[in-house]
Amino acid sequence: MSERVMDRIADIADQLRLQAWEAETLGQLPETTVKQMKAAGSIRLLQPKKHGGLEVHPREFAETVMATAALDPAAGWVNGVVGVHPYQLAYADPRVAEEVWATDVDTWVASPYAPQGVAKPVDGGYVFNGRWQFSSGTDACDWIILGAMIGDADGKPLMPPQMLHMILPRADYEIVPDSWNVVGLRGTGSKDVIVKDAFVPAYRTMDAMKVMDGTAQREAGMTETLYLMPWSTMFPLGISSAVIGIAEGALAAHLDYQRERVNSSGVAIKDDPYVMYAIGEAAADINAARQELLANADRIYDMVDAGKEVSFEDRAAGRRTQVRAVHRAVSAVDEIFARSGGNAMRMDKPLQRYWRDVHTGQAHAIHVPGTVYHAAALSSFGVDPQGALRAMI
Template sequence: MSNEVLGRVRELLPSIAERAKETELARRVPDETIRALVDTGVFRMLQPTRHGGLESDPVHFYETVRAIAAACGSTGWVTAVLGVHPWHLALFDDAAQSEVWGADPDVLVASSYAPVGTMVRVEGGYELMGAWRFSSGVDHCGWALLGGLLVDDRGDAVDTTTLLVPRSDYQIRDVWESVGLRGTGSNEIVVERAFVPDHRVMRNYEFSQLRGPGQKVNPGPLYRIPFATVFSSAIAAPVLGVVTGCYEHFLGRMRDRVRLSLGGGRFADDPFAQVAVARASSEIDAAILQMDRNVRSLMDVASEGAEIPMQMRLRARRDQVLGTERALGAIDTLFKMSGGNSLDAGNPIERGWRDAHAGGMHVANDVERALALYGRGAFGLPVEDNMI
């Protein structure tokens, strides 16, 4: 099956690349870029068809994100994050889905999943309050998925959840000042006090068990694969895209460069440079191939209606974090080989190096934690974690 959305997105890539510096300086993706991406359908790729979505192959979604991130890391990151949320929303109660998509199937949903919001039980739902950082692309969104900590009458934590909150119930604080991914507008969401009805709340335990009330109305295999794989792959994809874009820019920039020191000569004739290019390209390819293989394998099992083995889920997380690690190693090699010219602020290699490392800081790319979980499973020990 061809990736038709990618074909439409490719027409936008030159203009997205031209706006990369503008995006970084503005600390947010331009509205015109978001509108153009909405028109391509990229934000509806993982959205159910019954609500105007495309219900695409998730591998196609990650492929499209990588292409955008190769042109502009911040735009690719925002596309990945906002584009994966329709998948999660599809697991919510159908009433919540209709509330969000009923009036506008193109409405965008932000998130901040850390369970830092306090929620208490009230009649018909919960009362929520709190402040959430790092909500990428939030200025473009009409809803937000927020992490909540349920407390009892004594104030003790009893459960973690994700709550769906409309724009009218929260404020946005413009606080995003970062070293990398500066154009993502990852600002802070603040809820003073809001009522969230039961149908807009999901226990995190449910999605870790590959369950959700939305599966009753969205029975396709796309909504039977693990949240941990779908979401973490969406976080890794823009990092891989950024590094791929830097690799292509590196080749174009250095191919005809003549050194004025170290004996002179064409850079491309240097065997050390040739080895560096070979290593970097192989690391990028390995990361993409393994991640795509794992997502396809999960979809195959889900399509058969079979239970997804824990070892397969663990392998997907293992290869996702190691794929990010490989990509960061590759861009470090390219950055170093570029020499002093790579230090010029705002050039694509320098910006890509910052963006990739900023993306690598996301908790979904925590290498040691994910590898430890894989090791537990390999030794036959029980594994209980929401990010598997």
């Protein structure tokens, strides 16, 4: 069996653990971490082979993100977020991939997708303006995908809304320094970006609704199973995998911390049956979350590979699984953290950083359970959810 990216990540495990502290201090990934991830091929996992990518199974992508996040939560998060963009660029206009990877197959592409900008139609494309938050790993990226609303001649969003994904080179947007001051995932450098009157040619745009419902993939003539996977399975997969990987890292840090610890009553933690119970239960729940997420990716992949339609009900059930897996893993981390004692709260202890990071990852919009659970439940009754209930499904 050929060497996989996660094998290369395992080879630099000690460095990643140490660099996680540096990332926290810098507020972005250190250059060393970026170079190591590029050397390992972390962001090329879902990239087309014809552009130097690896085109791995979504399960392998998720496992690699988990392995990275367990060592360095910020690096794992960036792996999950930035790493999914090559999957989408595979079915963009072919000229886009040629531009992005023309001189370097390790060129990274940032986001976010929230439609916080307005694209005004002009001859040959759009004039684009806006400001976005949460551009994870953006300092290491040379391109970006940004969400937009199509505007009228005055630059006001059209109604009903029409959304686009705009693809821009680094020269066309500004990264806002010091715009990422947060309690967790500090090392992801998820800064604000600004676009001012940038011209974006039409071929560097994608219809957001067609991307989300799979029409874009079919219109692009994709035949590979990977690139026919639903966007609502693939985009959350990287983020949810990162959170579960962080939970696995938290469990490992907790075990290291508790191994020789004696509590305030002089009892070795290994002799405290209540703490042992909590560790056993948390380990089982974190593992269950991992297996749920991976099995869900396998299930959707197998359906696509067999040529079966992935219905809205299937996608909603998959999103329900992703959301629940994350909440289950984070709850497990809370149970062990609550039994770690006061010294675990010290800023030089890794456990408190994992705890902060896992909660920050859980707070991402894709992990909000309300509409996802609602839509999945309605679908199971044979009801076709409408409006906001279809968001990100």
